[in-house]
Amino acid sequence: MTKNITKKMTEKEKIALLEDMLELEEGVLTPEMELSAIDEYDSMAKLSLIVLFDDECGKKLTGEEIRTFKTVGDIIAAMD
Amino acid sequence: MGNMSGIVYLANKIIIVTGAGSGIGRETSRVLADQGADVIMLDVNAEGLAETAAMGGEKCHPMTIDLTDSASVTETVKQIVEKYGKLDGLVHCAGISSRKPLNVLSKEGFSKVMDVNFYSFVELVKNCAKKKHINDGGSIVVMSSISSIRGYKAKTEYCVSKAAVDAFVRCMALELADRKIRINSVMAAEVLTPLALKARETNALVGASDFEAPLGPSEPYEVANTIAFLLSDATKTITGTSLLIDGGACI
Numbered sequence: 128m129t130k131n132i133t134k135k136m137t138e139k140e141k142i143a144l145l146e147d148m149l150e151l152e153e154g155v156l157t158p159e160m161e162l163s164a165i166d167e168y169d170s171m172a173k174l175s176l177i178v179l180f181d182d183e184c185g186k187k188l189t190g191e192e193i194r195t196f197k198t199v200g201d202i203i204a205a206m207d
Numbered sequence: 208m209g210n211m212s213g214i215v216y217l218a219n220k221i222i223i224v225t226g227a228g229s230g231i232g233r234e235t236s237r238v239l240a241d242q243g244a245d246v247i248m249l250d251v252n253a254e255g256l257a258e259t260a261a262m263g264g265e266k267c268h269p270m271t272i273d274l275t276d277s278a279s280v281t282e283t284v285k286q287i288v289e290k291y292g293k294l295d296g297l298v299h300c301a302g303i304s305s306r307k308p309l310n311v312l313s314k315e316g317f318s319k320v321m322d323v324n325f326y327s328f329v330e331l332v333k334n335c336a337k338k339k340h341i342n343d344g345g346s347i348v349v350m351s352s353i354s355s356i357r358g359y360k361a362k363t364e365y366c367v368s369k370a371a372v373d374a375f376v377r378c379m380a381l382e383l384a385d386r387k388i389r390i391n392s393v394m395a396a397e398v399l400t401p402l403a404l405k406a407r408e409t410n411a412l413v414g415a416s417d418f419e420a421p422l423g424p425s426e427p428y429e430v431a432n433t434i435a436f437l438l439s440d441a442t443k444t445i446t447g448t449s450l451l452i453d454g455g456a457c458i
C-alpha cells in the first residue's frame with residue numbers, strides 16, 4: 128500500500144479501502160453495517176486494519192481501539 | 208566483578224552489544240559486565256541506553272547509533288576499536304517485529320524488518336570480523352527465534368528475517384573458522400521483555416497464541432546467560448548452530 132496520509136479521504140474512499148482490504152465487491156459496505164455481521168472481518172483482517180491505518184492514515188491503531196469498533200462507520204470515523 | 212572461578216569468565220573482553228537500550232540487549236549488557244567484560248552498548252534509543260548504563264555500571268559504555276545506516280556502522284566499529292582495543296565479541300540483539308497478513312505484505316515492509324534484523328547484522332559482522340578489529344578466537348552471537356523454523360499466521364516478515372539470520376550464521380561459521388572465530392544464534396521463543404508483553408495484547412486481539420511452551424516463557428536473564436556462555440571460552444567448538452531456549456516449545 129502507498130502512503131496517502133497528507134490527503135484527506137472521503138467516506139467513499141475509506142470504504143473502498145476497507146472493501147479492498149476485506150476482498151469484498153465494490154459497494155458492499157455501508158457505514159451502518161455491524162462488523163460482527165461481516166464474515167471477512169476476522170482476526171487477520173484486524174491485523175490488516177492496523178497496517179492500513181499506519182500506511183494510509185499515519186495512525187497507530189491499538190488492539191483496545193479495535194475492540195471498540197462495532198460498525199463500519201466506527202472504523203471510518205477513526206480514520207480521520 | 209564477575210564469576211572468577213566459574214565456567215563463564217569474560218574479564219577484560221571487549222564486547223559490542225546492539226539493542227542494549229531495552230529487553231534482552233539490556234539484560235545481556237548487564238550480565239556481560241557482571242562477568243567482567245567491557246560492554247560497548249549500541250542502540251538508536253539514547254534514553255534507553257542511558258538507563259542500561261546506569262544499571263550496568265562503569266563497564267558499560269553507551270553509544271547511540273542507527274544500525275540501518277551502513278556508513279555509521281563502519282565508522283562506529285572503527286571508533287570502538289580505536290578507543291577500547293580489538294574486539295572479543297559481538298552480540299546482535301537489536302530487532303523489530305511485525306504482524307502483517309498476506310494482503311498487506313510489501314517489499315517496503317520487508318525491507319524495514321530486514322534492515323534491522325538482518326542487513327545491520329551483516330554490516331556489523333563484516334566490519335567487526337576484519338583482522339584489525341577482532342581477536343582470533345572471538346565469538347559472535349545473534350538473537351534468532353523459533354520463528355526461524357516455525358510458521359505463524361501474519362508473522363512472515365519476522366520469520367523470514369530470522370531464517371535469513373540463521374542461514375547467514377551457518378555460512379559465516381565456515382568463513383570465520385580459520386581464525387577460530389565462532390558465530391552462533393540463540394533461538395528464543397517467548398521472552399518476557401516489555402516488547403513481548405506488548406505483543407501479547409495484539410495476540411489476544413487476534414486470538415493467536417504463538418508460543419506454547421511446556422516450561423512457559425523465558426526471562427531475559429536466561430537468554431543473557433546463554434549468550435554469555437556462547438561468548439566465553441567455556442566452549443571453543445560450538446559454531447554455526449542455533450541454540451534453542453524455548454521452554455520446550457519445539458518439542
